[in-house]
Amino acid sequence: MPRRLPLLADRSIQEAHAEKLRIAAEFERGVLSEGKVSCHAGCSNCCYYPLTISILEGINIYQWLAKNHLWTPKLKASFQEAKDKTWDLAPEIWLLSMIPCPLLDEQNRCSAYEVRPLLCRTVYSRGDPYYCHPHRLGSSLTGILSRILEVDELHLQEAKILKRHRLKPLQVSLAAAVLLGERIVKKEVDLEETNSTLLQEYVQRL
Amino acid sequence: MKIDCCVCHRSQELGHCEIVELSADEKVTVEKMGYKPAPDKLHYCKPCWKILNDRQQGAQLIKGFWERSLQRAGVVNAEAKAEKFRRNLLDKVKP
Numbered sequence: 362m363p364r365r366l367p368l369l370a371d372r373s374i375q376e377a378h379a380e381k382l383r384i385a386a387e388f389e390r391g392v393l394s395e396g397k398v399s400c401h402a403g404c405s406n407c408c409y410y411p412l413t414i415s416i417l418e419g420i421n422i423y424q425w426l427a428k429n430h431l432w433t434p435k436l437k438a439s440f441q442e443a444k445d446k447t448w449d450l451a452p453e454i455w456l457l458s459m460i461p462c463p464l465l466d467e468q469n470r471c472s473a474y475e476v477r478p479l480l481c482r483t484v485y486s487r488g489d490p491y492y493c494h495p496h497r498l499g500s501s502l503t504g505i506l507s508r509i510l511e512v513d514e515l516h517l518q519e520a521k522i523l524k525r526h527r528l529k530p531l532q533v534s535l536a537a538a539v540l541l542g543e544r545i546v547k548k549e550v551d552l553e554e555t556n557s558t559l560l561q562e563y564v565q566r567l
Numbered sequence: 568m569k570i571d572c573c574v575c576h577r578s579q580e581l582g583h584c585e586i587v588e589l590s591a592d593e594k595v596t597v598e599k600m601g602y603k604p605a606p607d608k609l610h611y612c613k614p615c616w617k618i619l620n621d622r623q624q625g626a627q628l629i630k631g632f633w634e635r636s637l638q639r640a641g642v643v644n645a646e647a648k649a650e651k652f653r654r655n656l657l658d659k660v661k662p
Contacts, residue, residue: 445617446617446618446621446624447614448614449612449613449614450575450614450615450617450618451575451577451614451615453575454574454575454614454615454618454628456631457627457628457631457632457635458618458624458625458627458628458631459624459627459628459631460624495631496630496631496634496635496646496649497634497638497646500638566613567583
């Protein structure tokens, strides 16, 4: 059985997840009411984009994977590999290197679709998916819709939640956030120690 | 002292860089590619160095740079040409 977080931390994770679902649902309604999108299951072009999330999303994803018995040693190893490859990597280099999201399965589907980050939930393209490929992204033919306002809104809500834990908002790679999330859930690290733990790790890697 | 990474151009402390000294042959190749005069040394930051040392990801990164450059130059079949280049790279660097 997955372990439980302290009550306040658990409430914070649930609150952040609810905010994410609300923002994503509103965005999706707006997008779909304005016309068709070209995104379809099995297209995984956006699963190679640089992706950073907060520790709140990281814990949520870890808890979901553990609860559904998907957090296997093999999956954890691919998270570790992705974390090592993307640690402190410039976003442009990350994009061009085609580093797959560790949640991407062999059928090109997200293995944690239900709890995927807001950045993934709000990627919609009205253009040809061919131009969503990381090596072609940014051309005038890439039809990905802007979601800056939605991402900013989630970051603002997360900042308010993290303040309760005396934490400043910090975005790290999905792999780093989920791996740290595991340590927090297993009570090896307190949620309140998130930023200092990441800083220590950063210094060690220099 | 700080120096720019030759891949991502981020400024790095010299002590945190990986440094590659170019041989005379390598300098000629670099100059043929249009980088004149070729530098004596190339400086890589650790994250970029790690990617370039990974067979798959390193080849993808170089392919990505090629594809973008070819597209900007208006070359037709940029994707196919860049993919051919990637395969050649992988053939040269056996696992």
